[in-house]
Amino acid sequence: MASRVIPVDPFDLVIFGGTGDLATRKILPGLYRRFQAGQMPEGARIIGAARSELTDEAYRELVRAAVAEHVDADRQDGAELAGFLDRVSYTRIDARGGDGWDTLAAKMRPDTIHAFYFSVGPGLFGDLAERLNTHGIAGPDCRIVVEKPFGHDLASARALNETLARHFVEHQIYRIDHYLGKETVQNLMAVRFGNMLFEPLWNAQYVDHIQITVAETVGVGGRGDYYDKSGAMRDMVQNHMMQLLCLIAMEPPYTFDPDAVRDEKLKVIRALDPVDPDDIVRGQYRAMNGTPGYLEDAEAPDSPTESFIALKLHLSNWRWKGTPFYLRTGKRLRARTSEIAVTFKDPPHSIFGEQPGQRSNVLVIRLQPNEGIKLKVTIKEPGPGGMRLIEVPLDMSFAEALGEGVRDISDAYERLIMDVIRGNQTLFMRGDEVEAAWAWADPIIAAWEARGDRPEPYDPGGSGPEDALMLMHKDARRWREVRP
Template sequence: MTLTKASTLLLFGATGDLSHRMLLPSLYGLHVDELLPEGLKIVATARSQLTDDEFRASAIEALEEHVPADFFDAGKAAEFATRLVYVGLDATDISSFARLQEHIRPDQSLAIFLSTAPSLFEPTIAGLESVGLTGEQVRMALEKPLGFDLASSREINDAVGAAFPEDRIFRIDHYLGKETVQNLLALRFANSIFEPIWNAGHIDHVQISVSETVGLEGRTGYYDGAGALRDMVQNHMLQLLALVAMEPPTEFDANSVRDEKVKVLRSLRPIRPDEVDHDIALGQYGAGTEDGKATPSYLDELGKDSTTETFVALEVRVENWRWAGVPFYLRTGKRLPERKTEIVIQFKCVPHSIFAAGGARSVPNRLVIEIQPRENIRLELMAKRPGLDRDGIRLREVPLDLSLANAFADHRRRIAYERLLLDLIEGQQTLFVRRDEVEAQWQWIDGVRASLAAARAAPQEYKAGSWGPRAAQSLIERDGRQWND
């Protein structure tokens, strides 16, 4: 069925860090740009017992802190705050859900954003059902983590699916809300110069890197139980891989796009235990320096022994006609030298260089898609160096940059959650993850983890501030390639 625009947005976990840093600033931005439905009410809820005025004051403080100074306006913030009401609610106490009835009618078009621990999903849904807030015009957005393996993911999906059909479940991967990620689709499917060469006949390899300079940052309990493979590869990186590798969808709609992504995820070649040493490098950061200051090791931050990986690099294969023989190198880690998320498409060398006799060296073309912190698309081409060339033509690599910040300077740079929240309110699922996608991702990751366990693989220590363990360099260098550092 078609979902109508929501008249109410219900935010669970509204006093948490995600709400203060991302959700409230995103909703403020949509309000200022007059993109929220007129009269949309935002019902915020958490365990804390606050009055409406107390929550509104804390929301305005969060906006002052996290909204760029040149976009924050005290008058607009106060106007936005009038949309907010607060309900103190304990999700484990089903009787407390009755308080929602003061602000939300069961027949309303309702969007729910659930930003709580997965252990609270089931009691929260039971509480919503008890007060009739799971009807045909109610949709539910779920923030990760959605389980820690395939079995737990299915358990969560079953619990949510018991009250909400798939066309009313919005699973969030905030990377899909980023402008440059969406521009990847535009780059591929709105430009005829790329799609004919977007295949194994012309592409040598693909690199996807997500590097962080930070350590645990207060996520000790969650991160040590997850590690880099489950925290970053399972969701963000496999989604980026799927967008790079997918076939052209028939339309830009939820089912067409997600159908093609699922095909890619189901085509990922399993990594066997005897291939672990060749295809995977694990690392855990030791002590090092950042900006000239000493940083502790992972074990010192954690305060106990652990074999959890804070770095992982993998060579991944997509077994289909388009990508046969093309390696996808994935790399992510904490305490690395630079914060960046990027995709590098390296094309094959020209089959024969007519300039080689004169000593000119040609390097392969590369397409570099920078997702964060800078949004940029760069195509690296070979060009002739200026000069009379009496001893032969000389070549140099020249970048053609499409800086999105400059190309669209008249457009405000938006938080990824702005797009996702607006799509949730309007009932558009294209940039949300479907259940079969999540389960295909977990199935592959579970297989990788089983192979790591069978091979008794352990992370190598790497110095904080470096690009990971030596094994990560070997993983790509043995193929005659290099990471784009």
């Protein structure tokens, strides 16, 4: 089953920071895969822009190396790569000065979609936005793409939004969160709103609780300087996990329209209750058996920054009042996995009495690895001997269900960049969403800083701090085991 590829209109895409890590790891390889899929029209052009002195040919060699390293070998084709590189050029740009801007302006074609990817630190967003306007490069229909972090707190997020708003209107700004580009994340909406089977049960009357887990096996090595200023709360919960929570908990939008979807997500964030300190567990992985701990990886002795956090959240709205949401994320855990588990309530009365095989129904939406959806149900164990109940999964992994077609499922960055070209903001965060998320997160962070709380040490390769287990146990519930 091959996926349907919908071509986009001709475009000029400028990648500021076009020689950087994100561009070479994700953006450029992703664009090559979209070219292979037939989604990039003849009139599409990609312009790398950075401080380095490079010719067009030297930049094409950099792109060639990026594709060789980050695209599966069996997907690389010499003729296709040559065709892709024909669309690539380079312009040297001084983000804080005047060099290169007139050259870039001369390259931009009229009557073509113009998109500008800010693959740089937030400190340069304002400089780039200002120069795109003062040099007459940014027209009223152009789009800019900005990467997280969208601020460090509410004040900085507001300042960033105000900076961008001086030069662009909201419908031109695409705040990219690659989690929203994952196939299974988008399937949350398809599962909920495309199947009558689930939506009538998607509320506090039938759902016991919901778990959202994003577990990583890696530490913070290489990102220590950034990570120690953010921690798991700012790096993961306030943005990625907040977006997953919104998609799980939101009301049905009146249509699958960008602002209709984002209006409903915003209502979820604003319905979040303040979090009791007893419902927060912070952890920090320690050194063990020769494996460095967080303090060594981050090169931050005596740091109070968390590499793990678990929270119990409540929503004060009609649909979810009384149903807890448990979120956890951390570094150096047993396995790399991201999943959402919706646990339904038990039947009000069991005609089978107490049986060990009878379990609550659980809908598991797995984001990575092995993307797919699994529903756990209770059936009779085959064979004679009476009514013995067992739990079995109704399993749909994308690899099995779609066969070869799963190879055509685009990477999150590929999908999101193509959405930018189409002008579709559904999977991008709006400015008021970002500010609402910080308005909820800031008091939580300020409270533990004021108390002087320190994260609980935990062993690498496990499930996190012991207190995180107790967060569930005190409610007579258990975390789903983190498995590869």
